Amino acid sequence: MTADRPPAPAFEEAVGARIAAARLWAVHQAPYLASAVFALKPVILEPALDEDTGEPVADPDFRAFPADTRWNLYVEPGTVLATPVEEVGWWMLHQVGHLVRGHAARSPVRPEAGQEMSHAAGAVRDEEAHRWNQAADAEINDDLEAEDLRGPAGVVSPKELGLPANRTAEEYVPMLDVLAQAMGRGGRALAEAIDCGGAVDGQVRAYEDDGSGDGLTRLDQELLERSIAAGIQDRISTRSEVPSGWRRWAEDRLLPSVNWRARLGAMIRRGVSTVAGQVDFSHRRPSRRAGAYIDIVPPSMVRAVPDTVLVIDTSGSVTNDVLNRLLAEVTGIIEGVAGPNRRLRAFCCDVHPHPVQVVRRAGDIKLVGGGGTDMRAAIAAAMALRPRPDLVIVLTDGETPWPEQRPAAHVVLCLIGDGGHAPAWASVARVPADPPRRVPAKGES
Template structure:
């Protein structure tokens, strides 16, 4: 070995390049600048001071910040969280990082938990078939991009090495799922190879985490209560929070509903209820005929239910929504067990022809004018044979029948703001009647 060559110092820029080429972690790179002291103890006071500074900079996150239970760990590269709201901190990292940057790390880690990155990561991993360490790192990077694009500034210092979408040539303002679908590893990713924000960021448990049975873990009810309190604070003072947090707070109060499942459940309930698909038949006499000599009584038999679908084709319904309506018509036909049991009535201000469903691509959705679905109800109920269930797909900008039809009614309501008439700012559309089962679509 050439000891002279080994002792030759390497320029810092050249050493950083060598580190990246050799795939060294950020922790190893930092160890060149300051010797690793295995006896370093966690500076609790410094961490508490950083948390207090984070709460002052982002008061709407204070409830979540102080709900985290702090755990010392020498296996964590920097700081990380698990899904049970424990925050793991490396003593060496805390010792080397200024309080101002630690405050940013606190906010970053609690953001993973508030935005349910662990639950969302598991769902998107199943959808995309992601597994293994590389997928885990990709998910962590995508989650960081969602957080870091607007979390810093205004009194909160961005920590050194915090990954932003622009660093990876990605647009800002997207969700973790969108980043995960678009992002692929490239040379810019080498500096992010050290990332590990714990199972709270990507849903994968770590060996150093305490798990569900460990001390100081929060229950699902406690975690939901913290999220609700934070969302309540953001909604109370919306001007203090970035757009990403305001969007999160709205979804926390009004989470997106699985409307397809809800609409399907409403349909199944309607077509399977008593009276739907029931009719009298002389094909098999009733047993009571034996008690009435010379009189043939019909028996009650169940047949496949008949469904009439009234589709709003007025100008206020978009082409995308009409396409969604056709997909739902096809799903309804499968639910009732046959296309010959479903009729379709396009309607704007007047009802169009009643079509028997053969294939969704062949249904002419004529219209484009005003809206009066009372005509659609009338056409559906006059059709032969009469339907057992009427399904209405509309945006709700219509008058409704004054009395309930003689069958069950399910309304699929395309989401709309409370009022948007420029000529009449006080205008509010009529709500669907109480006798209809309503499911909001979208």
């Protein structure tokens, strides 16, 4: 299916009316996402026509109204005409969720060299891509459910699966793996194979051809995201209801340096639970649908403490005073989360990574290096360590190139000062670069 030829005018009008109605419905349900809903650019695909009647027929591969990373929303005429307005609107809010939360940049899915992925959900889709799509859906759908917006049949619902709410896609992946395995043994599928498009994993689908919708630039997206986040903050300040996932997203987007210690602690804790693959069903009563499978979660899936590596940017733009203070704080937070006296691997990096130091205390880390920074080399070096770390904590001012693809480990970034930039795949805490506020000990100048 391509977008080369426009659909017949009769359909076009009905399709346009359906999209307009769905948009209004979506904006009414979630006013804090209004600008995002209106930023979606519908691209009408060529309809699939019934050979006998000439009427358009729905194509289930397009039931999610898949989006790409430029905010194009691919609308298959037969599908949109066969779908109730409320359901089309629900998918719009859902796709906005994928886009605004950067699921494509966070995706662990790598492109096959020189190949486009098939658009067909029934075609060969690698298991990892499928699981990531489901996990990203879980991250979005619980916020929609919090608004009493229940998804169409067959979509992933953390509530129905008995999973905890308000987790990230990265946290849902291991939970869904365990659950899918258990349900598979009972001959059941976790959820339908729904493909939400490149907005989820950044891979180009076959129907995205010829730039039919040029879509939003990165700058457009950045500005749009900021205005959505500011709008959500405004609503919170006037005590309007906003689901907690969106609330947290807006806070992260706008106020990354507020209370950075608490934030960093939360991220390290989140990183710990993500990489530990903990499936924490205990505080929540599982639904009947999933309940029967909970007992057979293999205990081997739970690993207690992640292997953590500290990467320290010693390129010279950050002073050793600031680094030492921050190292003490960061190792203190790690101790609080993972227990005291843990051996920790750390290495310094400028344009090249320096040798790994194994330490027990922040004070034992020797800061070496100077000159420029290349965090691509540092992240590659961290990933090449054996055993490979589960969690990488990077201390940097962000004045560096970053790897484009998300690394295999969870990365938490302590971004020092007001400058620099962070990749979308990292969890970021802005840390002020103030000089350390402590009274000098005797003998110190």
